[in-house]
Amino acid sequence: MSAVEAPPATGVRLREVRKTFSRRRRPGRVALDGVSLDVAPGEFLCLLGPSGCGKSTLLNILAGFTPADSGEVQVGGRPVEGPGHERGVLFQTPNLFPWLTTWQNVLYGPKARGALTADVRDEAAELLETVGLADARDAYPHELSGGMRHRAAFARVLINHPGVLLMDEPFGALDAITRAGMQRFLLELWQRRRTTIVFVTHDVEEAALLGDRVCVLSAPPGGTKAVLDIGLPRPRSYEDTDTLAFVNAKRGIREVLER
């Protein structure tokens, strides 16, 4: 499969997912209190909610980093039992290895799995073109800008052909201009590949711009408060944020958040 060709998108199914973090000699903290949600293959779903409502916990459960206490967690029809490269995870801080070049970072996953072939190298070169980093192939992370580091992290995840991308406030630490550039980049990438995306954000505008649907979690402990259909036409671009339809979509989300 070529790197620019989309892998088969994967659906996500959550049923009554509960998670309590235990604390020494004190009652445990309930992070998730029965979250149920379906994400269709190829869908872009944003998870939104107040601080501490369990957004990151839910993403970590989907990634297989944290086990749920109870409930059903399935990705691609299979129960999640630990991390797997078919689920690509991107965090607020791109977790590139500082001692490796962009090229070596991108090839890290296939190399670690003993799957580094000439085809994979060709894919990596294609991917670096796709994310606009062909000229930065031999640069180390500290030589890249914030946006470039994020794009390198994308390439590193995409080389594994994930069926779903799990993104935890990936642009939260970026300045406004770089952030807008990354949102544009992500919209174009999704438009081309249609990989399923679960995207955590606390930014109403970002959720309305990116998501097909927005799942609003309730105040801690988190449960599903509402799932909103954004219904704005695709392809979308950053310029759409000036339209009346976009302002109405934002208002709809805000009303649910404040309810």
Ligand SMILES: Nc1ncnc2c1ncn2[C@@H]1O[C@H](COP(=O)(O)OP(=O)(O)OP(=O)(O)O)[C@@H](O)[C@H]1O
């Ligand atoms: N490893 C942990 N140990 C103990 N408590 C935890 C742990 N991880 C999360 N929590 C608690 O679970 C709750 C949900 O945290 P989580 O980080 O998932 O929320 P969030 O919605 O992502 O918050 P924010 O928007 O502020 O990032 C919080 O009360 C938090 O303190």
